[in-house]
Amino acid sequence: MITCRGLCKNFEIYQKEPGFSGTLKSFFNRKYKTREAVKSFDVEIPEGQIVGLLGPNGAGKTTLIKMFTGIVVPSSGFVQIIGYDPAKRDRRFRKKIALVMGQKSQLWWDLPAMDSFQLLQRYYEISDADFKERVGELSELLDVKDLLQVHVRKLSLGERMKVELMSCLLHKPEVIFLDEPTIGLDLIAQRNIRQFIQDYHQRNHCTIVLTSHYMADVEALCSRLVFILQGKKRFDGDIVTFSNLLGSEKNVVFDFDRSVNDHSLLTPFDPHWNADCTRVELRIPHEKLKEATIDILRNLPVVEFNTEKLPIERVMKTVMENPDLLETNRRESQE
Amino acid sequence: MIPRIKYYLLLYREFVKTCFIEAMSFRLHFILLIVMDLVFYASVFASVDIIYQHVETIGAWNREQLMFFMSFMLAVNHLQMSFLADNYWELSLLIRQGNLDYLLVKPASSLFSTFLRRVSAGSTTLFIVPWSCMIYFGSRLSFPWIAWVILPFLVILAFILTGLIETIICCSMFWMLEGVGINFLRMQLQQVARWPDFIYASFIRKILTFIIPVLLIYNAPSRFLFDFSDWLALVGMIMAIAAGWVILHFLWRVCLNSYESASS
Amino acid sequence: MLKWWQTIKVHWSNMLVYRVNFLLMVIGPVLVFFFVKISLWYSIFQGNMQTMIGNYSLSDMLTYHLWTMIVMLISRSYNFGKLSEDIRLGRVSTYLIYPFSLWEFQVTNFLSRLVIQLFIALFCLLILVTTFSQYFHDIIAINFLKGLMLTIFVGIFWFSLQYLIGLLTFWLEETWVLAVIAETVIQLLSGNIIPLDLFPQWAARILEYTPFPYVTFVPVKMIMGAGGDFLPALANLVFWIIILNFIVLLVWRKGLKLYTGAGM
Numbered sequence: 134m135i136t137c138r139g140l141c142k143n144f145e146i147y148q149k150e151p152g153f154s155g156t157l158k159s160f161f162n163r164k165y166k167t168r169e170a171v172k173s174f175d176v177e178i179p180e181g182q183i184v185g186l187l188g189p190n191g192a193g194k195t196t197l198i199k200m201f202t203g204i205v206v207p208s209s210g211f212v213q214i215i216g217y218d219p220a221k222r223d224r225r226f227r228k229k230i231a232l233v234m235g236q237k238s239q240l241w242w243d244l245p246a247m248d249s250f251q252l253l254q255r256y257y258e259i260s261d262a263d264f265k266e267r268v269g270e271l272s273e274l275l276d277v278k279d280l281l282q283v284h285v286r287k288l289s290l291g292e293r294m295k296v297e298l299m300s301c302l303l304h305k306p307e308v309i310f311l312d313e314p315t316i317g318l319d320l321i322a323q324r325n326i327r328q329f330i331q332d333y334h335q336r337n338h339c340t341i342v343l344t345s346h347y348m349a350d351v352e353a354l355c356s357r358l359v360f361i362l363q364g365k366k367r368f369d370g371d372i373v374t375f376s377n378l379l380g381s382e383k384n385v386v387f388d389f390d391r392s393v394n395d396h397s398l399l400t401p402f403d404p405h406w407n408a409d410c411t412r413v414e415l416r417i418p419h420e421k422l423k424e425a426t427i428d429i430l431r432n433l434p435v436v437e438f439n440t441e442k443l444p445i446e447r448v449m450k451t452v453m454e455n456p457d458l459l460e461t462n463r464r465e466s467q468e
Numbered sequence: 469m470i471p472r473i474k475y476y477l478l479l480y481r482e483f484v485k486t487c488f489i490e491a492m493s494f495r496l497h498f499i500l501l502i503v504m505d506l507v508f509y510a511s512v513f514a515s516v517d518i519i520y521q522h523v524e525t526i527g528a529w530n531r532e533q534l535m536f537f538m539s540f541m542l543a544v545n546h547l548q549m550s551f552l553a554d555n556y557w558e559l560s561l562l563i564r565q566g567n568l569d570y571l572l573v574k575p576a577s578s579l580f581s582t583f584l585r586r587v588s589a590g591s592t593t594l595f596i597v598p599w600s601c602m603i604y605f606g607s608r609l610s611f612p613w614i615a616w617v618i619l620p621f622l623v624i625l626a627f628i629l630t631g632l633i634e635t636i637i638c639c640s641m642f643w644m645l646e647g648v649g650i651n652f653l654r655m656q657l658q659q660v661a662r663w664p665d666f667i668y669a670s671f672i673r674k675i676l677t678f679i680i681p682v683l684l685i686y687n688a689p690s691r692f693l694f695d696f697s698d699w700l701a702l703v704g705m706i707m708a709i710a711a712g713w714v715i716l717h718f719l720w721r722v723c724l725n726s727y728e729s730a731s732s
Numbered sequence: 733m734l735k736w737w738q739t740i741k742v743h744w745s746n747m748l749v750y751r752v753n754f755l756l757m758v759i760g761p762v763l764v765f766f767f768v769k770i771s772l773w774y775s776i777f778q779g780n781m782q783t784m785i786g787n788y789s790l791s792d793m794l795t796y797h798l799w800t801m802i803v804m805l806i807s808r809s810y811n812f813g814k815l816s817e818d819i820r821l822g823r824v825s826t827y828l829i830y831p832f833s834l835w836e837f838q839v840t841n842f843l844s845r846l847v848i849q850l851f852i853a854l855f856c857l858l859i860l861v862t863t864f865s866q867y868f869h870d871i872i873a874i875n876f877l878k879g880l881m882l883t884i885f886v887g888i889f890w891f892s893l894q895y896l897i898g899l900l901t902f903w904l905e906e907t908w909v910l911a912v913i914a915e916t917v918i919q920l921l922s923g924n925i926i927p928l929d930l931f932p933q934w935a936a937r938i939l940e941y942t943p944f945p946y947v948t949f950v951p952v953k954m955i956m957g958a959g960g961d962f963l964p965a966l967a968n969l970v971f972w973i974i975i976l977n978f979i980v981l982l983v984w985r986k987g988l989k990l991y992t993g994a995g996m
Contacts, residue, residue: 144728199729204569206725222724227575239570243490255482256574258475500909507913511920518926519776522785526776649756656756656764663768667775 135178140210142171170196172364185355186344193364194344231306235313246296247281257304291322381419388437491589501590527666539601547627554586560647622689632712642723681708743844766801795869799952805853807887815898879955902987923949943972
């Protein structure tokens, strides 16, 4: 369904020295620098899968999506989506894909959503019967029946995202690209959107590529995770494997009855303290758990503690701070 | 072929409908747009009229000829303002904010979606003004019946040429940090094109006829209507349209290939 | 004082980052307009230095338009757009909080532009006067200085007018239409296209009761040594500036009430 090999994209960035003299200099002579946004990216995504593209800001996720949808032409490499080369921008290809960008809207701001839908109906040549059915079905699922006649600029962010999603699904696309669909939404709105995407995917078996900063999106929706850092693919596998990247570590939280000033005992376990040093979160390897816990209980004024599996956010954060962990893991799994 | 034409006609009808609905919710702006156009028309005719109170001819043209030329110019300008201008202003925003992405993903010609999407409802309502002036001054020049038959086609030809030239110029926005300035460049070329070509020095006239053929837009059809034996410029205009069409399609492909899209 | 200087430097930086836009939006239109007018009037006079139209010879008319260009280059402001955006996007709030008021920011904007535009105007003047000296009258220093003084006040007038148009954003989503209407009306009625003493008598008499002649005609004639007494002219211009700024103050107060009341 989606295949890419050696995909690369470079951008020219213009450089300017700070200050007024820098501005004057650049008026006459501009300097440019090449930035490699995506480096030699390979991936194979079969039909019907939901894949999460994760990574920090500037990692290259959105650039990848843009290359997959034909918005941006790759600098080099091969990419094929449902048998088409996106850069050729074949009309039949464009009828089968959909794109939603969390930070930009395709709906007309000063019109009710329904008017934008009717325009989309023309674009995608959807018959009146199909259109009526789709609008009814999707507005029911998303619970937006009453919002379709309201001007888009009067909708809340969460409502806008729902109608935005609806607009991209009217033509029953085979591949859906969601670029940060839950960004800026409150927790309930995020949950609603996730639930909808899950239900929709189960009913329609389309392929979905999702980019997000929120692990909750990926955990809820994706069976597979592709982690990108500085334009390169650093991990490609299932979520369980990713969450075990740091070994089978446990997240242990200790509460103390007073401020603890001597942290030497806890330093080896990547401690995260609260503001007044009465609570700490540690990452303790499974094999050292018993010994470390006993040590801490004996030497520090613990009132309470609990143990849980390391949350994926922590894994993500640690991996972003120490990308070599991914290398180590890959070498270990090869041995 | 026919199904494709039908597709684009239906799509365009939807564009017009959405633009009118949107315009109707901003009534004051709608009225102000009409006032703006009327003020512009009045200023053009007043300027010409005042000049002719002091001279009999400008170049070889008398008052009626120049007034007809201005009416023709305004009729074409009316079409341009109604069906193209808003899209040029919108393009710099689309590129800057990255919303052009959505147009590129749609299964319609991106050229069509980008440059014909917006219709200025306010401007369209003033159709009657420039056309009435054209008919009035044309009748004072005793145009033969054939001139009246071909007049609408000449207006459309001029509109196509001006659209092609300005769209080609707007393609440069893809390489500009901020494309708003390109729109001003476009308007400056319009300003130059608004007067008969004989007012310009030979060197400038050649550049603006053969290289950036803005002087053909209003001059070629007007001169042909004044004197059917003066057909060479009209042929040049048709050739410019053909060349412009090819150049535009080629250039647009280049633009899309180098489009970098605003990062999210 | 230091913060004013810092702000002016920031304005200059902003102008130069979008350098092409600056040339196309600020300088270009004036130069192109000058070029078109010169071509038109040269053609009207048929290149004949002896012909008289009204009491203008070709040299008089070319000199007149040289100075209208210089006056335009120095006095034109384009600040309504930014103010409009600031109001629409709710950025006026930040000015209300910062220890630097919106008014002070706009005035530093004006001063920074004035300096740059003065330099550009003098540069253009130098080039044109040295290259085409046979067409233009000699410059008399005292007249030039008097006219320049008036022109700077015309700059304040334009600035205030643009400011007023920008302030109307409190009530109107898009004010650019008003700016275009103002520009079109003033261009004709200030004598920018045709000197006011070539206008019909009845029109010229009505215009005496408006600020329009002071925007272009009076400063230009002052530089040419035919503008009458300096002090009454300045007094009239200052009178109109005061009226305009009084309106600005009223509108600002009303707008601010609406703005803070609505919690925009």
